[in-house]
Amino acid sequence: MTSLENNWQKIASAKRDALAASIPEEYRVPQQQLPLESQLDVTIWPKESGWFTAEELEITDSTALQILEKIASKSWTSEKVTRAFCKRAAAAQQLTNCLSDAFFEEAIESAKALDDHLNKTGQVVGPLHGLPISLKDNFNIKGKDSTVGFTSLVNQPAEYNATLVDMLEKLGAVRYCKTNVPTAMMIAESVNNVFGRTVNPLNRKVTSGGSSGGESALLAFGGSPLGVGTDIGGSLRIPAACTGIFTLRPSAGRFTTQRCRSGLAGQEAVASVNGPMGKTLEDITFYSKTIVDAQPWLLDPKVLPIPWREVEVKKKLKVAVLWNDGICLPTPPVTRALKETAESLKKAGHEVVEWDPKLHAKTLEILGRMFVADGGKSVEALLAPTNEPYRPEMTMYKEAKELGVSDMWKLHLERSEIQRQYLEQWMSYGDLDAILAPTTPYASVTHGDFKYVGYTGVYNVVDYSAASFPTGIIVDKAKDQLATDIKTQSEYCKGARNSYDPGLLHGHPVSLQLVAKRLEEEKVLAMTAVVLEALKSGSKAHA
Incomplete structure (x- = not known):
């Protein structure tokens, strides 16, 4: 093997070593306190390990809003x-491999400066004052790598910050890691x-999803109070669903994506958000x-100048249920979550129809x-320099045939027509x-088995606002057995059935997504609250 052929492996190995070395000694879990490899759910480990103080656990188990209130009132320092x-992020990295960069010392210096400002002026810097916010690897931070998984981008530090990174700093957030x-x-x-x-902290035998799966693993473990990911075919919603957390997939133009790294730079037929x-x-x-109130359209010409709108949700919603998409049937726990959510909505007086x-x-x-x-x-251009x-x-990228400009324009016309339809x-x-739809056909899957992104990808093409949310329903190996008389709809469907393991997933959270029309971010979030309220009332009835 030539040195060129081996180059990517050496680069990757050195980068992993550098990441491990960037974790300060005080944040490295002693060998004897690490959970056994056989412990699949490591979200319970922080409380059980004895490695965290009671105050550290209280802080890291708090919501972002609780933390902001405590910092503003000076109960806690940033x-x-x-x-x-x-x-806790360092522990998450050691147990799930969720980080791509850690700059904790810089973060602590930023936090000290924010505390000084609050003590001297009595005022917070902004609405996110002192809140640590984790960022997906593709958000450029000056002087840091954004490898997006390519060895050729290792040791190629960004020359500028992504626009959102600058905005978050002005709003008072503390950056401390990338995922x-x-x-x-x-x-x-x-x-x-x-x-x-990256593995799922709820069950290390299954995936935390992608492409924002480092974020979802970190959040589910408690190593971040709030994170930012991206979505071009489901990359926010899929990892959120795999780990039982919340996310919003906004329409293009609500939040700035300016100056971020992309794996498909210049691809704008379907927008990454x-x-x-x-x-x-x-x-x-x-x-x-908070982000919309900061008027990102004054910094990024692609952001639409739409202020945040207060919405009043109708007392009686009309919700269409997407039971399946005709291509890949959801696995039993997802179908059960759909049924129970639809029933809860009906009981709460909402109208439910079929999509x-x-x-x-x-x-x-x-x-x-x-x-x-x-x-x-x-x-190919990003793999070639190191022969990665x-x-x-x-494989689909390796085998793809390039479209000419004329065919690409025709594809744009097809996309616009399907949006109209x-x-x-x-x-x-x-x-x-x-x-109301499945976020994915699965609660999660074993590593390598995530094959179908159709339930999320459709809404990227039409550019609709969507929220993925945990239903409170969990996989039950007794209730969620596969029916034997179901006819599969495609190879994807067959694959989903074959990879489904109710025993392995027993106790895993099940998420769904709620989809509103384009640019209805405020409405979809408000409606998600209504759905959660209905589920809460419904769960009492099911109990």
Whole structure:
């Protein structure tokens, strides 16, 4: 093997060593306190380990809004909060491999400066004053790598901050780490040749999803109070669903994506968007309002100048349920979550109808062609410098044929037409408020088994606002057995059935997504609160 052929492995190994070395000694878990490899759920470990103080646990188990209130009232310092999250993030990295960068000492210095400002002036810097916020790997931070899973981008530090990174700093947030992603951020599991695979802290045998799977693992473990991920085919919603947290997939133009790294730079047929990931709906709603209130359209010409709107949700919502998309049947716990949520909505007085997925197959076929329209050249150009091989999940890019400009323009016309048809179908339902759908066919899957992103990808093509939320329903191996008389709808469907293991997933949270029309972020978040309220009332009835 020549040195060139081996180069990518040496680079990856050195980068992993550098990341491990960046964790301060005080945040390295003593060998004897690490959980056994056989312990699958490590979210309970922080409390059981004895490695955290009671105060560190109280801080890191708090919501973002609770933390902000405590810092503003001077009950906690930002330094104390930041140190607690750095420690828990370090533990998360050691147990789930969720980080791509850690700069804890810089974070603590930033937190001290914020505390000084508050003590001297009596005023917070901004609405996010002192709150540690974790960032997906592709958010450029000056002087830090954004490898997006490619060895050729190791030791290629960014020359500038992403616009959102600057905004968060002005609002008072503390940045302290970046999180792992799959190669090019185009796989539904977070695995790449640089950092390896991120595992799910709720069950280390299953995926935390992708491409924002480092974020979801960190959040589910308690190593972040609030994170920011991105979504081009489900990359916010899939990892949120795999780990039972909340997220918002906004329409393009609500939040700034300016100056971020992309694995498919220049691909604009389907827009990549970013959004918050958090432990509560209130936290992600607060973040969303805070970012929009900061008027990002004054910094990024692609952001729409739409101020945050207060919405009053109708007393009686009309919700269409997408039971399945005609391509891949949801696994039993997801179907049960749909049924129980629909029943709870009806009991709460809302109108529930069925959504006809007649446009879904065509929409997904268009999405697939848009992703590989360059013939895989963007991916190849990032693999070639170090002779890095294609990962098996990236075969579609290796085999892709480039579209000419004329064919690409025709594809844009097809996309615009399917967007028109989808809206026309929506309007045919009368005063329809939302679609309730699976986020994925799975609660989660064993590593390497995540094959279908159709339930999320459709809404990237039509650019609708969507929130993924944990239903409070968990996988039950007794209730959620596969029916033997079900006819599979496709190879994806067959794969979902074959990989489903109710015993392994027993106790795992089940999420769904609520979808509103384009640019209805405020409405979809408010409606999600209504759905959660209905579920809460319904769960008492089911008990």
